[in-house]
Amino acid sequence: MYNKKKNTKPQVISYDRVKSYMQWMIERYGDYSAKALLQKANLLFKDDTQFNEPALAYLIERGIVDDFRYAGRLTASLSERKIGPNKIKEKLYVKGFSSQVINECISAITTSEEEYLHKALILKIRKFGEDPIEDIKLKQKALRHLISKGFSYAIANKAVSYSSNEN
Numbered sequence: 001m002y003n004k005k006k007n008t009k010p011q012v013i014s015y016d017r018v019k020s021y022m023q024w025m026i027e028r029y030g031d032y033s034a035k036a037l038l039q040k041a042n043l044l045f046k047d048d049t050q051f052n053e054p055a056l057a058y059l060i061e062r063g064i065v066d067d068f069r070y071a072g073r074l075t076a077s078l079s080e081r082k083i084g085p086n087k088i089k090e091k092l093y094v095k096g097f098s099s100q101v102i103n104e105c106i107s108a109i110t111t112s113e114e115e116y117l118h119k120a121l122i123l124k125i126r127k128f129g130e131d132p133i134e135d136i137k138l139k140q141k142a143l144r145h146l147i148s149k150g151f152s153y154a155i156a157n158k159a160v161s162y163s164s165n166e167n
Contacts, residue, residue: 013045013047013048013051014051015051015054015055017051018041018045018051018052018055019051019055019058019059021041021044021045022037022041022055022056022059022065023059023064025037025040026059026064026065031065031069031070031073032065032070033065033067033070033071033095033096033097034056034060034065034067034096035096035097035098036095036096037056037059037065038052038053038056039096041055041056067097067098067101068101068104068105071092071095071097071101071102071105072105072108074091074092074095074105075088075092075105075106075108075109076109078091078092079109079111082119082122082123082149083119083149083150084116084119084120084146084149084150084151084152084155085106085109085111085116085150085152086147086150086151086152087148087149087150088106088109088150089102089106089150090150092105113155116151116152116155117155117158117159117162119151120146120149120151120155120156120158120159121159121162123145123146123149123159124142124145124146124159124160124162127142127145128142128160132160132161132162133160133161139160139161142156142160143156143157143160146159146160
């Protein structure tokens with residue numbers, strides 16, 4: 001009735017097998033950072049991890065895995081959303097990029113402070129209305145909300161106390 005799993009021999013871990021697994025992951029699921037790809041390989045081939053780093057080095061050498069290229073595309077995609085630079089940094093860090101790559105990508109963003117203020121204002125208006133917030137507790141709540149979205153305190157404070165009459 002049920003197909004019993006046949007007793008199969010465990011496959012031998014080799015350099016080619018690890019390399020082909022990493023290439024398959026990239027083809028199937030898209031780009032990975034070098035750190036994330038190495039973690040996945042270490043998880044699958046935990047019995048013998050000696051081939052994981054050389055296979056990753058091969059992929060980096062061939063340009064298949066390029067942290068800077070992937071982080072740049074991800075940064076450009078994230079900067080179009082209504083989030084600030086701190087949230088972008090957090091998302092890149094979670095993906096496994098080094099701080100050097102993150103800082104280079106963040107500095108490459110051409111978004112000005114006025115554009116970040118505009119994004120923060122959109123979020124503030126959507127959740128708290130157009131009027132400047134006077135109530136201290138509501139103001140603190142709005143500041144926490146905007147800071148959690150990755151905006152600096154200065155931009156969040158400007159957005160919370162912004163009045164449309166100031167133009």
